[in-house]
Amino acid sequence: MTTLTAATRTKVLQRQGxxxxxxxxxxVSWLTFPRFGSLDNLRDLALQGSFLAVIAxxxxxxxxxxxxxxxxxxxxxxxxxxxxxxxxxxxxTALLLPLVVCGGIGLINGLLIARTNMAPFIVTLASLLFAxxxxxxxxxxxxxxxxxxxxxxxxxxxxxxxxxxxxxxxIAAALCVxxxxxxxxxxxxxxxxxxxxxxxxxxxxxxxxxxxxxxxxTMSGTLAGLAGALTAAYLxxxxxxxxxxxxxxxxxxxxxxxTLLTGGMGTVLGxxxxxxLIKVIQxxxxxxxxxxxxxxxxxxxxxxxxxxxxxxxxRR
Amino acid sequence: MPTDPVIEVxxxxxxxxxxxxxxxxxxxxxxxxxxxxxxxxxxxxxxxxKVLTGIHTPDGGRIRRNGRISTIYQEVNLxxxxxxxxxxxxxxxxxxxxxxxxxxxxxxxxxxxxxSYGITADVSSPLGTLAVGEQQMVALARAVEADADVVIxxxxxxxxxxxxxxxxxxxxxxxxxxxxAIIYVSHRMDELYRxxxxxxxLRDGKNVHSGPLRELPRxxxxxxxxxxxxxxxxxxxxxxxxxxxxxDTRPVLEARNLTSRPRINGVDVTIRPGEVVGLAGLLxxxxxxxxxxxxxxxxxxxxxxxxxxxxxxxxxxxATRAGIxxxxxxxxxxxxxxxLSVRENIVLAALPRLSRFGVTSRxxxxxxxxxxVKRLRIKVSSPEQKVAELSGGNQQKVLLARWLxxxxxxxxxxxxxRGIDVGAKAEVxxxxxxxxxxxxxxxxxxxxxxELLDGADRLVVLxxxxxxxxxxxxxxxxxxxxxxxAAEVMDDADSR
Ligand SMILES: Nc1ncnc2c1ncn2[C@@H]1O[C@H](COP(=O)(O)OP(=O)(O)OP(=O)(O)O)[C@@H](O)[C@H]1O
Ligand SMILES: [Mg+2]
Numbered sequence: 001m002t003t004l005t006a007a008t009r010t011k012v013l014q015r016q017g018x019x020x021x022x023x024x025x026x027x028v029s030w031l032t033f034p035r036f037g038s039l040d041n042l043r044d045l046a047l048q049g050s051f052l053a054v055i056a057x058x059x060x061x062x063x064x065x066x067x068x069x070x071x072x073x074x075x076x077x078x079x080x081x082x083x084x085x086x087x088x089x090x091x092x093t094a095l096l097l098p099l100v101v102c103g104g105i106g107l108i109n110g111l112l113i114a115r116t117n118m119a120p121f122i123v124t125l126a127s128l129l130f131a132x133x134x135x136x137x138x139x140x141x142x143x144x145x146x147x148x149x150x151x152x153x154x155x156x157x158x159x160x161x162x163x164x165x166x167x168x169x170x171i172a173a174a175l176c177v178x179x180x181x182x183x184x185x186x187x188x189x190x191x192x193x194x195x196x197x198x199x200x201x202x203x204x205x206x207x208x209x210x211x212x213x214x215x216x217x218t219m220s221g222t223l224a225g226l227a228g229a230l231t232a233a234y235l236x237x238x239x240x241x242x243x244x245x246x247x248x249x250x251x252x253x254x255x256x257x258x259t260l261l262t263g264g265m266g267t268v269l270g271x272x273x274x275x276x277l278i279k280v281i282q283x284x285x286x287x288x289x290x291x292x293x294x295x296x297x298x299x300x301x302x303x304x305x306x307x308x309x310x311x312x313x314x315r316r
Numbered sequence: 317m318p319t320d321p322v323i324e325v326x327x328x329x330x331x332x333x334x335x336x337x338x339x340x341x342x343x344x345x346x347x348x349x350x351x352x353x354x355x356x357x358x359x360x361x362x363x364x365x366k367v368l369t370g371i372h373t374p375d376g377g378r379i380r381r382n383g384r385i386s387t388i389y390q391e392v393n394l395x396x397x398x399x400x401x402x403x404x405x406x407x408x409x410x411x412x413x414x415x416x417x418x419x420x421x422x423x424x425x426x427x428x429x430x431x432s433y434g435i436t437a438d439v440s441s442p443l444g445t446l447a448v449g450e451q452q453m454v455a456l457a458r459a460v461e462a463d464a465d466v467v468i469x470x471x472x473x474x475x476x477x478x479x480x481x482x483x484x485x486x487x488x489x490x491x492x493x494x495x496x497a498i499i500y501v502s503h504r505m506d507e508l509y510r511x512x513x514x515x516x517x518l519r520d521g522k523n524v525h526s527g528p529l530r531e532l533p534r535x536x537x538x539x540x541x542x543x544x545x546x547x548x549x550x551x552x553x554x555x556x557x558x559x560x561x562x563x564d565t566r567p568v569l570e571a572r573n574l575t576s577r578p579r580i581n582g583v584d585v586t587i588r589p590g591e592v593v594g595l596a597g598l599l600x601x602x603x604x605x606x607x608x609x610x611x612x613x614x615x616x617x618x619x620x621x622x623x624x625x626x627x628x629x630x631x632x633x634x635a636t637r638a639g640i641x642x643x644x645x646x647x648x649x650x651x652x653x654x655x656l657s658v659r660e661n662i663v664l665a666a667l668p669r670l671s672r673f674g675v676t677s678r679x680x681x682x683x684x685x686x687x688x689v690k691r692l693r694i695k696v697s698s699p700e701q702k703v704a705e706l707s708g709g710n711q712q713k714v715l716l717a718r719w720l721x722x723x724x725x726x727x728x729x730x731x732x733x734r735g736i737d738v739g740a741k742a743e744v745x746x747x748x749x750x751x752x753x754x755x756x757x758x759x760x761x762x763x764x765x766x767e768l769l770d771g772a773d774r775l776v777v778l779x780x781x782x783x784x785x786x787x788x789x790x791x792x793x794x795x796x797x798x799x800x801x802a803a804e805v806m807d808d809a810d811s812r
Contacts, residue, residue: 186417
């Protein structure tokens with residue numbers, strides 16, 4: 001039964017590998033940097049992580065179907081600008097406009113991928129450019145930054161707190177719990193796994209593969225738009241320069257969390273741990289202070305590489 | 317028999333890029349009927365099934381379905397990364413009160429259900445960790461438990477061990493008693509005659525015969541499938557193996573004390589040039605493992621493999637360089653590269669031999685490919701056709717050709733004729749014979765006793781991963797082998 005033990009080993013390392021790394025990182029940082037364990041720092045860390053977690057949640061579903069969504073970084077920025085612009089017209093417009101527009105772009109991504117069999121990489125790369133262009137067009141090349149009125153209800157969504165922890169943390173947590181339940185406990189979730197695990201077999205088993213794909217990209221776009229809206233509410237403006245490369249961060253945390261880049265296997269919890277890991281690393285590098293913040297990317301990159309190599313080795 | 321048809325197909329036609337896979341096909345299936353669908357590899361059986369289930373849209377004709385259809389397709393149609401239970405219940409999982417999947421109940425029900433199919437593996441482990449036969453049984457359970465009016469099985473037994481085949485046939489029997497109609501595709505005549513009431517024969521996409529099966533002599537059925545006269549077929553026996561071979565005296569392969577616990581335990585096998593050695597034994601006796609150990613694909617606790625007296629390092633590459641080739645049993649999932657052409661798939665393993673300074677001679681390739689396509693009757697529109705477009709049996713022939721054209725010194729064949737039609741089967745057997753006569757050392761694993769008895773010069777009987785005996789010459793009879801197997805079964809019963 002060599003295959004079985006290998007499979008179990010893979011499972012443990014993929015499921016728990018990131019968790020072990022996160023625990024070690026947290027303990028070491030706690031002991032090394034006195035400020036790391038302060039409540040303020042932890043709150044800040046969680047808040048920073050929550051925006052990425054919302055985006056990465058959608059990415060987790062997409063990657064499990066065997067796809068990829070490169071458009072989320074641009075949709076994140078676009079969502080923020082649309083929310084800031086919409087906030088002039090009230091809370092609901094500010095919240096729903098980015099969801100509808102970004103969700104709509106996600107829907108188009110999904111339809112193109114599912115119905116025309118174009119590569120997800122190409123389709124979402126096109127929408128990355130499209131969304132970024134749209135963003136620049138409505139902000140006069142970024143010269144025009146929409147502000148959110150400081151006293152509006154929408155700001156509360158990003159800046160409100162419970163026991164000092166920002167609302168976005170709770171929103172992200174709730175979405176991740178919901179996402180985990182959808183993935184593991186619904187028919188749609190099973191379809192997601194089947195689609196990414198063996199697409200041809202899934203078709204023969206009667207899984208609505210095309211519909212599943214359309215749904216995951218729509219979901220991914222919507223969540224990116226939501227993350228943008230939350231960020232705009234928090235920053236009180238629609239910042240146009242954010243989100244460049246965020247799609248790669250999202251992909252990185254999903255993969256670090258143990259989701260197979262080739263599809264068919266993955267967890268939401270893993271993604272959340274991946275987000276935690278990246279954010280702790282960034283936080284520590286900030287604590288060191290003397291280290292160039294560019295090293296954040298270097299460290300994240302090394303981490304990603306290790307995980308992907310491990311996945312490869314363990315799959316054999 | 318009730319006359320209300322559950323499936324009625326009339327004049328169905330289907331063409332793939334110029335290949336006419338189905339040509340004006342009729343088929344009627346009644347409630348409670350077990351209908352055999354037979355024909356050579358590439359005759360159109362799987363295509364007809366996919367048209368019936370709506371995977372393919374026919375170009376013309378009429379299909380009437382009068383009930384739910386559940387299908388086991390020829391290719392493995394489950395998801396290896398998902399758990400056994402998830403595969404079994406995909407699309408109809410048990411739910412809890414608020415409509416979420418009840419995983420505990422799903423796993424419990426799956427374990428319970430699979431026990432009756434002889435599978436005791438952990439249902440929460442990924443399906444891919446199960447043996448192919450077990451996976452096939454899961455597919456069977458999935459199709460049967462779907463509560464359908466018609467169950468279609470496309471070569472369900474081609475990757476099963478004899479014991480699993482019995483379980484499957486029992487299941488078929490139960491379905492039949494429950495009044496469920498069955499379409500059954502197989503190349504194994506014994507099975508067909510045991511369970512089927514009626515038969516439809518396809519040849520080159522055309523329906524050449526439909527009627528009751530039992531009244532149709534076996535030889536006539538074969539003649540209908542191949543489109544050759546009964547006389548012509550009668551000349552050959554049940555298998556196409558010839559006389560015994562005159563083997564050299566010095567063994568070219570010596571495997572000593574092969575041990576990989578718990579599957580095999582101190583197996584010794586020697587093969588001389590020009591000799592065909594059969595491995596006999598039941599499910600789990602370690603035949604496939606022995607072959608894998610010889611080619612270096614199984615991590616060993618102990619043991620050595622010598623080729624012409626020289627020890628071979630324990631890895632596939634070294635074994636291949638030493639002249640060992642192996643046709644794996646697990647051909648459904650291993651080895652075929654679907655997007656490459658038939659030619660590329662065949663010459664793949666022989667490329668090093670065909671190239672000089674990294675450049676391969678296309679002319680040589682074409683010659684080899686042409687020989688094997690003709691010899692094995694591989695049905696292709698051209699050697700440049702993608703392998704993915706071939707019928708299941710023809711894909712297997714391509715793999716067989718791949719290993720035969722490497723011109724090895726030692727050839728390990730694990731179930732070489734599985735899934736291959738009667739006509740081509742004879743060709744494969746004749747080819748093995750011919751290769752042995754040319755001095756090749758062959759190890760033959762087959763679950764068909766006749767194939768072993770006729771094909772092998774010597775039989776090594778395995779029991780629980782160890783050699784239980786060797787049969788040679790006059791001992792090579794059905795009775796002797798069955799006695800060896802019976803001893804095994806009795807031992808089994810004793811140890812319980
Ligand atoms: N997707 C496809 N594209 C092109 N040709 C195809 C395709 N599927 C099947 N064919 C061709 O249709 C013919 C019938 O194939 P089919 O799979 O129905 O045969 P079969 O009777 O099931 O054979 P086997 O016993 O080998 O399984 C073959 O010539 C095959 O090459
Ligand atoms: Mg077929």
